[in-house]
């Protein structure tokens with residue numbers, strides 16, 4: 463059985479004994495965007511800067527800022543800006559200013575454009591720009607949509623609600639799966655379940671973070687101190703990293719193109735509490751199509767990474783003749799990702815090789831920190 467959590471309202475039409483159970487919400491990012499905008503407003507901040515990869519975080523924060531009358535500037539990773547014009551328009555509708563990153567608006571962006579005028583951008587670069595924006599203006603604070611502890615904490619509403627829903631259905635998760643870019647939706651779903659694993663209440667529970675094989679920070683990264691952004695403006699954080707200078711291939715899952723991972727997720731991975739898997743782009747879209755056809759929901763390419771592993775786990779159960787409850791997070795819909803679906807349907811989508819050399823080079827740039 464698969465259960466799907468999106469945080470928020472349950473689909474009331476699903477019968478209690480339905481094979482699949484759902485909770486719906488337009489995506490996970492508003493869980494933290496609204497909280498962050500609210501606290502900024504309380505602190506009398508008038509303007510917020512941020513980055514966005516897939517555009518979901520930028521949309522959520524733009525919406526939240528409009529609720530509280532705050533200005534919002536979004537540095538949107540250039541490849542996503544080009545792939546998803548409607549995401550930009552959505553943010554602009556809520557009153558945000560959106561620029562493609564790297565942009566000429568910051569020193570960080572200018573430097574990267576000088577080195578590579580065709581840079582597709584990355585979350586790391588966009589973070590550098592948004593941090594610099596906030597650091598050079600009195601009226602602005604920087605807001606991050608993933609990675610940091612407070613963001614992960616806001617997102618745990620997803621796992622807490624999913625637990626209640628499973629309780630009501632008199633069921634328990636055996637496997638919990640989420641895609642992981644910076645780690646927030648994965649942590650949000652899985653941490654309340656990880657608590658049961660750590661306390662010994664549910665020792666056999668498996669928790670799996672899924673990332674793209676072209677940007678495999680957990681499965682191939684080093685567990686060291688590194689910068690959260692490309693230029694090196696943030697404090698150092700201990701995490702699995704591909705090196706802050708690593709620019710991932712222009713995957714369609716823009717929200718998973720990040721060189722690092724949330725430190726709390728990394729600690730659980732290092733301690734063996736959670737597992738990680740890396741999946742390629744084409745197999746991910748095959749899973750997305752299978753899901754769309756059977757469930758009627760077109761998933762975001764990020765969420766489709768989790769779906770790939772859900773299907774693989776379900777097939778393994780079938781083969782072994784075992785029945786397991788697999789819980790996963792449908793972290794967003796793919797209505798603004800139809801360009802990617804079009805490419806897949808036309809056979810034009812490509813897999814990117816594991817970028818071993820680029821990662822090795824980027825890892826050489828990781829600062830040495832003596833314990």
Ligand SMILES: Cc1ncc(COP(=O)(O)O)c(C=O)c1O
Pocket residue numbers: 489515516517518519607608609641642643644645646647648716717718762764765793794795
């Ligand atoms: C739909 C969706 N899922 C997942 C992610 C990855 O972010 P995180 O790992 O913080 O959940 C993003 C990020 O933009 C996203 O848009």
